[in-house]
Amino acid sequence: MPVPARDRATCSRCRKAAVYLQRATGRHLCAGHLGEEVEARVRNTLADDGISLAGSRVAVALSGGKDSTVLLSLLHGIARETRDLDLVAVTVDEGISGYREETLRAAAAVTARFRIPHRTASFAELFGESLDRRVEGQESRACSLCGILRRKALAVLAREEGADRIATGHNLDDEAQSVLMNWLRGDRDRILRDPRHHDGGEFMGRCKPLRRIPEKEVALYGMIRGLFSPMPECPYRQTALRGEARAMLNAVEQRYPGTLERVVEGQCRLARMAAGRILSPPGRCERCGDPASGRICQACRVLEGELFRTARRP
Ligand code: SF4
Ligand code: ZN
DSSP, X not given: OOOOOOTTOBOSSSSSBOOEEETTTTEEEOHHHHHHHHHHHHHHHHHHTTOOOTTOEEEEEOOSSHHHHHXXXXXXXXXXXXXXXXXXXXXXXXXXXXXXXXXXXXXXXXXXXXXXXXXXXXXXXXXSSOHHHHTTTXXXXXXXXXXXXXXXXXXXXXXXXXXXXXEOOOOHHHHHHHHHHHHHHTOHHHHHSOTTXXXXXXXOEEEOTTTTSOHHHHHHHHHHTTOOOOOOOOTTGGGSHHHHHHHHHHHHHHHSTTHHHHHHHHHXXXXXXXXXXXXXXXXXXXXXXXXXXXXXXXXXXXXXXXXXXXXOOO
16 A cells, blocks of 8 residues: 655655655655545656557556556547547456456546546456466466467457457556566576566567556545555465565565666666667467467467466366
């Protein structure tokens, strides 16, 4: 949860009461200036990543959680002042009982509020089985499997909706955790891959407009704008390596504010150096035609039982 600034602190940009201490810069911000800064940073991120949304149809990956809800709201604001920017929200119901039901309701409510068309599909409909069922007996791998199949599901939905690009709600903390996890796994290709996903080339484009906004700021922005109430957490969340990476990075960020940003920026520099020299662009999966680093993409390997094979209930 966001750390509120001390009661007496005033905004570094005006005299109003501060609601947030931005530890990386040492500045206090009031609700108005925090909101302004988040909105400006999203616009700057898109510009710096070379992304123009004018004239495009963007599929916003909306889980109904805080990050994607804030993303939808910010893009809704940008769409009002961008020529021919068309938004569609796409939601994947992985089938996680006790968690998804509430976030699906929230996703439906926020798209109705902004009058944005909304498309939902479940793992069961798309892949024949819910996540809960698929990960039985190997719950600690739920996030890896979920990530691979959700990415595939979003691509299917975005294509069916005629989108040019998928926008996802990854925040700065998510991005730094991914960098650390890639190193911990020794995954050379992912270590060198550009995390910004700005250009799809022959594939659908992607973008991460929140990738420079810390999770705390995303949460506080959402509260300030009245976008959501607290949601349940996914029951699989802490079982993953991501949970460990999060704890490590939070501890270092606490002692050395600005670490998350430096980790992500370092990764971007490395990827720029590697582009076209060490890492070749992805090819096409022989089975489904989606991007793949080998002959067959990970989603097809999961669906064919070549990855994450498990004993099933009778
Ligand atoms: Fe999927 Fe893991 Fe996120 Fe849960 S925490 S929705 S299992 S990626
Ligand atoms: Zn494939």
